[in-house]
Every structure is written in C-alpha cells, then in structure tokens.
Amino acid sequence: MLEGMSAIEVTHLTKRYGDTVAVRDVSFAVETGEIFGILGPNGAGKTTTVECVAGLRTADGGTVRVLGRAGGDRELRELVGVQLQESRLPEKTTVGEALELFAAFYPDPADWRALAGDLGLGGKLKERFGRLSGGQQQRLSIALALVGNPRIAILDELTTGLDPQARRDTWSLIREVRDRGVTVLLVTHFMEEAERLCDRIAVIDRGAVVALDTPAGLVDRAGALRRLRFRPSVPLDEVLLTDLPEVESVRQEGDRIEVTGTGAVVQAVAATLAAHQIIAHDFRVEQDNLDDAFVRLTSRGNGA
Amino acid sequence: MRTLGKLTAQELRLFRREPAQVFFTVLFPALLVVILGAVPDFREPVGALGGLRIVDVYVAIAVVMALGSLGLQVAPPALATYRERGVLRRLAATPVRPAALLAAQLLTNLLAAVAAIALVLVTGRILYAVALPRQPVAYLVAFLACAGTALVLGLVIAAVAPSGKAANSIGTLVFFPLMFFAGLWTPREVFPEVLRRISDFTPFGAGERALVDAMTGSWPAWDSLTVLVAYILVAGLAAARLFRWS
Numbered sequence: 200m201l202e203g204m205s206a207i208e209v210t211h212l213t214k215r216y217g218d219t220v221a222v223r224d225v226s227f228a229v230e231t232g233e234i235f236g237i238l239g240p241n242g243a244g245k246t247t248t249v250e251c252v253a254g255l256r257t258a259d260g261g262t263v264r265v266l267g268r269a270g271g272d273r274e275l276r277e278l279v280g281v282q283l284q285e286s287r288l289p290e291k292t293t294v295g296e297a298l299e300l301f302a303a304f305y306p307d308p309a310d311w312r313a314l315a316g317d318l319g320l321g322g323k324l325k326e327r328f329g330r331l332s333g334g335q336q337q338r339l340s341i342a343l344a345l346v347g348n349p350r351i352a353i354l355d356e357l358t359t360g361l362d363p364q365a366r367r368d369t370w371s372l373i374r375e376v377r378d379r380g381v382t383v384l385l386v387t388h389f390m391e392e393a394e395r396l397c398d399r400i401a402v403i404d405r406g407a408v409v410a411l412d413t414p415a416g417l418v419d420r421a422g423a424l425r426r427l428r429f430r431p432s433v434p435l436d437e438v439l440l441t442d443l444p445e446v447e448s449v450r451q452e453g454d455r456i457e458v459t460g461t462g463a464v465v466q467a468v469a470a471t472l473a474a475h476q477i478i479a480h481d482f483r484v485e486q487d488n489l490d491d492a493f494v495r496l497t498s499r500g501n502g503a
Numbered sequence: 504m505r506t507l508g509k510l511t512a513q514e515l516r517l518f519r520r521e522p523a524q525v526f527f528t529v530l531f532p533a534l535l536v537v538i539l540g541a542v543p544d545f546r547e548p549v550g551a552l553g554g555l556r557i558v559d560v561y562v563a564i565a566v567v568m569a570l571g572s573l574g575l576q577v578a579p580p581a582l583a584t585y586r587e588r589g590v591l592r593r594l595a596a597t598p599v600r601p602a603a604l605l606a607a608q609l610l611t612n613l614l615a616a617v618a619a620i621a622l623v624l625v626t627g628r629i630l631y632a633v634a635l636p637r638q639p640v641a642y643l644v645a646f647l648a649c650a651g652t653a654l655v656l657g658l659v660i661a662a663v664a665p666s667g668k669a670a671n672s673i674g675t676l677v678f679f680p681l682m683f684f685a686g687l688w689t690p691r692e693v694f695p696e697v698l699r700r701i702s703d704f705t706p707f708g709a710g711e712r713a714l715v716d717a718m719t720g721s722w723p724a725w726d727s728l729t730v731l732v733a734y735i736l737v738a739g740l741a742a743a744r745l746f747r748w749s
Contacts, residue, residue: 253596273598281596286589291520296513303509304597347597 206382211261221247223406236397244406280349295324305347333360404497429479510607532565533622540631562627563714569619573612574653579660584667592749637720648731649710658742684708
C-alpha cells in the first residue's frame with residue numbers, strides 16, 4: 200500500500216432527499232487498517248454518509264473514493280462488506296443457508312462455518328432467522344458483512360440490540376478483523392463503543408463534520424476539564440495554584456482541595472506542589488469523557 | 504448464472520416452507536379437476552363447448568388458476584416483503600444485483616407452475632381420460648405466454664405495493680375478477696357473446712382460450728397470443744419503470 204493512500208476518501212459530500220438536506224458537507228479520510236468511527240446524534244447524516252461510501256446511494260455533490268476507485272464502482276462490491284441498519288433476512292431462511300448463499304456471491308469468501316463460530320453462531324446454523332434473538336440476528340448481519348473477506352467493512356449501528364457481554368465480544372471480533380488488515384468504518388451513537396474501539400472519530404452533526412480526531416483528541420478539543428482532588432500535607436495558599444495559567448478554579452473543602460483546569464493542569468499542579476515540598480495525599484484525577492465532549496461538540500449541547 | 508442457481512435453490516426451499524402456499528398453488532388446481540370430474544354430468548360432451556366436456560375445459564382453467572395464484576398471490580407479496588425488509592437493499596451491497604433475486608423468485612414460481620400443471624394434466628388424463636395436449640409445442644407456447652403474463656402482472660403489483668401485506672391484498676383483489684373472466688366459476692365458452700368478447704381481452708381469458716386451442720389440437724388464435732404478448736410488454740414496461748429496490 201502506498202504511503203498516504205487512504206482506504207476511503209470523502210470530500211465535500213452532499214446528499215439531499217427532496218427538500219431535506221441529509222448531508223451538507225462531509226469530508227474525511229480513512230487510512231488503511233484503521234477503525235474509523237462516525238459518531239453523531241440521530242438524523243445527523245451518518246447512515247446516508249456510509250451508504251454513499253458503500254455505493255448504495257449516489258452523492259449529489261462532492262466525491263467519494265474507495266480503495267482508489269470512484270464510489271459506486273461495481274468492483275468495490277467485492278472489496279467492501281456492509282452491515283446495514285434495519286436490513287433483515289427472510290423469516291424462514293436459516294443461519295447456515297444465509298451464510299452459504301452470501302459466501303457464494305464473492306470470488307474469495309471466508310470459511311463461513313468458522314466465521315459463524317467466531318460470532319457465536321456455530322450452534323445456530325439450522326435456526327431460522329425469525330427465531331433468532333435480536334442479538335443473534337445482529338451477529339448474523341455482521342457475519343454476512345465479513346463473509347466475502349472484504350478489505351473494508353462498513354458497519355452501521357454494529358452493537359445496537361446486543362447485551363453488554365455480546366457487545367464486548369463484538370468489539371474484540373472487530374479488533375481481530377482489523378488485525379487481519381481490514382479497514383473498518385463504523386457508525387455508532389454509543390460513546391463507549393467509539394472511545395474503546397475507534398482509532399479516529401468524525402463527529403457529524405446536522406449533515407456536517409464538526410470534529411475529527413482521536414477519541415482522546417476529541418475530548419481535549421472539546422475543551423475538556425480535568426478535575427484534581429488531593430489532601431495537601433500542609434495548609435496551602437490557594438494563590439499558588441490560581442496563578443497557574445492552566446487552572447480555572449480552586450475550591451477548598453476542609454483539608455481537601457479540588458482544582459479544575461484544562462490542558463496540562465495535572466503536571467502544572469504537581470510541579471508547583473513539588474516546588475513547595477508539599478505532598479499531595481489521595482491524589483485523584485477525573486477527566487471529561489467522550490460523552491461530555493460529544494454533548495459539547497454537537498447540537499445537543501446547544502439546547503437543540 | 505451460478506448465483507442465480509443458488510438464489511433459485513434458496514427461493515425454492517423458502518417456497519416449500521409455506522405448506523398452505525404449496526397446497527393452494529401446486530395441489531389445489533389438480534384437486535379442483537378431481538372434484539369437478541367426479542360430477543357425472545361434467546363428463547358428458549357439451550354442444551356449446553364444441554363437443555368438449557366440462558372437465559376438459561376445467562383442465563385448462565385449473566392451469567390458468569395455478570399460474571394466476573402464483574403470479575398474483577405468491578410472487579408479489581414475496582417481492583414486496585423483500586423490499587420492505589431491506590433484503591433487496593442488502594443484496595445491492597454485494598456483487599450480486601438485486602434483480603437476480605427477482606429473477607430467482609419468478610423462476611421459482613415458474614417451476615412451481617410446471618409442477619402444478621403436470622399434476623393437473625396427469626390427474627385429468629388418468630382419472631377422466633382428458634386428452635393430453637394434441638399440440639405440445641403450441642401448448643408450451645400458450646403456457647409460457649400465460650405464465651409470463653401472470654408473473655409480469657405480479658411484478659407490477661410488487662412494484663406499486665408499499666408493503667408485503669398490501670401486495671397480498673392487491674394480488675387477491677386482482678386475482679378474482681381475472682379468474683372470473685378465465686371461467687373459473689362458469690366456463691367462458693358458455694358466457695354470453697359480449698362477456699366472452701370482453702374476456703378475450705383479459706389476460707387469463709386470452710390465456711385460457713390459447714390453452715384450450717392448443718389442447719384440442721390447433722395453434723392458439725393469433726389474437727389471443729397477441730393479447731398475452733401485449734400484456735407482457737405493457738406490464739413489463741410499467742414494472743420496469745415503477746419498481747423500487749428500497
């Protein structure tokens with residue numbers, strides 16, 4: 200793979216349905232071997248965006264390039280596996296039949312029995328789709344996205360309907376898939392999922408990318424606050440801390456001190472304490488998580 | 504071709520998993536012949552039927568009924584449900600075109616129709632000595648034209664129906680009047696003149712006429728084949744324009 204060649208490149212994508220603008224301006228690039236997340240509130244344009252990448256919809260404007268080919272190129276259908284939101288199979292199709300059938304669609308399919316085993320469906324091959332639990336149906340849908348041995352897997356709302364254990368199992372499966380060299384494009388509205396699974400995340404709101412970064416970067420970018428709590432070994436003059444540029448506020452409660460600040464506030468406070476030979480007991484750091492960052496980055500935080 | 508075969512095999516499996524459907528489309532037409540042929544009067548030649556017996560005519564009507572129920576009542580809800588459940592859209596994301604599933608579904612119904620018709624012809628022959636088609640080639644042409652008409656009309660229903668349930672209702676609503684004109688309740692051969700002329704221009708009226716012609720040894724009248732081909736072309740065009748994949 201050439202250096203700098205992205206697996207997916209979306210540039211100024213726009214898509215309208217009648218008068219409704221679903222995607223206003225979305226640009227991002229997914230590098231090969233990455234797990235890339237698209238995060239956003241409901242109706243933000245996430246699904247439309249990935250459907251344009253998958254070639255299921257034609258963009259009204261902008262460009263989509265996937266593995267060096269124009270989006271919608273038929274060859275891509277052999278190279279990109281898709282798990283669609285709200286796509287079901289015929290009620291009376293069995294798990295084994297669906298996997299075998301889909302495997303036959305691809306030139307170089309995965310071993311569908313092994314795949315079913317990886318996804319915990321090994322004992323369900325003869326079960327009909329209509330009799331599977333929601334989680335099992337979801338896992339089958341993921342298996343069908345992977346059965347063609349794709350170079351890119353597009354997974355829309357991957358773990359919706361899964362219980363916490365199944366969700367974690369699915370995450371480790373996605374990591375394994377990535378470790379096999381598959382690039383993963385993931386749509387989600389679960390913060391925890393994005394934070395734990397994704398290398399980078401594009402936050403989409405009202406049809407546009409509002410932030411694109413690593414999960415930690417997003418938290419920083421959103422002006423994340425860090426909160427420190429400690430008990431100083433000797434009484435402490437607050438001014439020592441409020442003078443630090445990183446510190447926003449200091450609060451004293453009995454012998455405890457709570458400091459909030461941004462950026463390298465932890466290091467700054469620690470250095471100041473050390474310089475004054477103050478020992479901090481019960482030193483605790485709390486940090487905004489992606490959840491807080493997300494709310495601040497999207498319309499939800501603006502009361503919309 | 505390989506994927507079409509796989510898809511058709513799967514559609515056939517799904518077809519077999521609907522016992523009521525198998526009964527009404529594959530077995531019931533033959534059963535109708537058994538029941539009607541059991542009436543002694545229906546086994547006497549009738550002047551108005553050009554010397555044919557009622558049971559002879561009903562062998563053709565049963566064939567049309569099998570095609571009608573498969574084309575109008577089985578295929579449309581199946582296809583509309585596939586669209587409703589996102590099966591066609593899911594297929595569009597694979598190397599296989601969703602049209603292949605459509606083709607597989609139609610092929611499945613055609614195969615079911617062949618089974619139903621073989622049963623009808625064999626039952627009529629064995630139980631009531633109904634002559635097998637005297638013009639097999641003409642019969643095949645009439646059968647294919649009639650099957651094509653039924654399936655293409657079904658495609659139009661699948662195209663306009665918003666859901667599987669709606670397709671089911673529309674299919675049933677269309678099925679009964681069309682079967683009336685095919686003579687299911689009274690053979691069209693004994694219709695009043697005006698009604699018969701109208702029937703000649705309905706899909707299954709023309710179909711029944713072509714099948715009876717071929718059965719009795721003549722090539723179907725050109726106007727009945729023309730009517731069928733016209734339906735296939737017009738409805739086919741409409742289906743191609745109206746069909747939505749998602």
